[in-house]
Amino acid sequence: MTPSSGVGLSAWRFVTTFGLISLLADIVYEGARSITGPLLASLGATAVVVGVVTGVGEAAALLLRIVSGPLADRTGHFWAWAISGYFLTVVTVPFLGLAGAVWVAAALVIAERVGKAVRSPAKDTLLSHATSVTGRGRGFAVHEAMDQVGAFVGPLAVAAMLVIFGGDYRPTFALLALPGVAVLVLLLWLRARVPEPAAYEVVVATESPSAPEVETQRFVRALPRAFWVYAGFSAATMVGFTTFGVLSFHLVERRIVTVALVPVIYATAMAADAVAALATGWMYDRRGARVLVALPLLAALVPVFAFQDAVIAVVIGAVLWGSAVGIQESTLRAVVADLVEPARRATAYGMYAAVIGVAAAAGGALTGLLYSKSVGALIAVVIAIQVASLSVLPAVRRAADSPRRV
Secondary structure, three states: OOOOOOOOHHHHHHHHHHHHHHHHHHHHHHHHOOOHHHHHHHHOOOHHHHHHHHHHHHHHHHHHHHHHHHHHHHOOOOOHHHHHHHHHHHHHHHHHHHOOOOOHHHHHHHHHHHHHHHHHHHHHHHHHHHHHHHHHHHHHHHHEEEEEEHHHHHHHHHHHHHHHHHOOOHHHHHHHHHHHHHHHHHHHHHHOOOOOOHHHHOOOOOOOOOOHHHHHHHOOOHHHHHHHHHHHHHHHHHHOOOHHHHHHHHHHHHHHHEEEEEEEEHHHHHHHHHHHHHHHHHHHHHHHHHHHHHHHHHHHHHHHHHHOOOOOHHHHHHHHEEEEEHHHHHHHHHHHHHHHHHHHHHHHHHHHHHHHHHHHHHHHHHHHHHHOHHHHHHHHHHHHHHHHHHHHHHHHHHHOOOOOOO
16 A cells, blocks of 8 residues: 655654654653652642542543544644644643642643643544554554653653652653653654645545535544444443552552552553553454454453562553553554544544543542452452453454454
């Protein structure tokens, strides 16, 4: 498949450049997120306040995509949405070090997450065009693997800077502005080289919708049934998915490791994320949606290991958790691109993120509640939910594999 002659870079160079952008951005915001709790606590926040602020931030990062996705489709200004979202993120993080009150820091934390909501549907749509050439699974997998290098490096770099600066947050957050500037420079360069990434995607003329149909398809109700079947499966796996917040709480509450080692375990999970993304992405292009069976299996095993009292078991649980996240962040996004036509893709990504966000919130509340009652009950319920999601997998495979165009 040959991209249009109007494209200034090869599809793989586009994907890897965007991967580098995400890598640098992850150093900024994943580095910040690894110490959000301690930062808020240093300003006088209680555990409840930390939970509310981070919870609202994550909800904003996902649910606001219901708005940004359709708007990106309707305006067609995908680059503007992507650049604006990245700009909001990389500008807010350095100012966290200057926050002198809890409410200021809380507003900045939530604003950073809003930046993710603004950019994500547009960014995924831009990537989906290039991955029509590279292979959906491979393209999204490489991007996710590079993204997770940043998620691995960011927390470790922040930990090192805190040691160097004696626990002073101000210079630590200030230095995160450097990769942030690089993000914006690379984005502007990539936009100049490839102003219309849709040129990568070759759509058979007989499958192209007419202009009136395109207008109709932009509405949520026009998203194909296959998309909603797939979204339902994804949501089921997320309802039964343990969050790292609960896992890290277990680590500290049971005094299994010191607080300083929690970011290291998180970084290890992010490394597993990258490996899993590459493996399942390549398998998706070769074997189709049957590779999705790995997600509920991994999710079911996470609490079995993660909520033990032995360090090695908890580390295995964290690695399994990171592997599941790798599939969620790469292969699941690739499937959406294969299910939905380009004219509605940003809308689909926005709706998909909202569905996943609601399911993740429910899953976090459920696992947190069950953990407080009984670890055994938590393990049993999570396994039951994941087994139930497996029963839907045949329908998901039929829906996801039949329209594949790559």
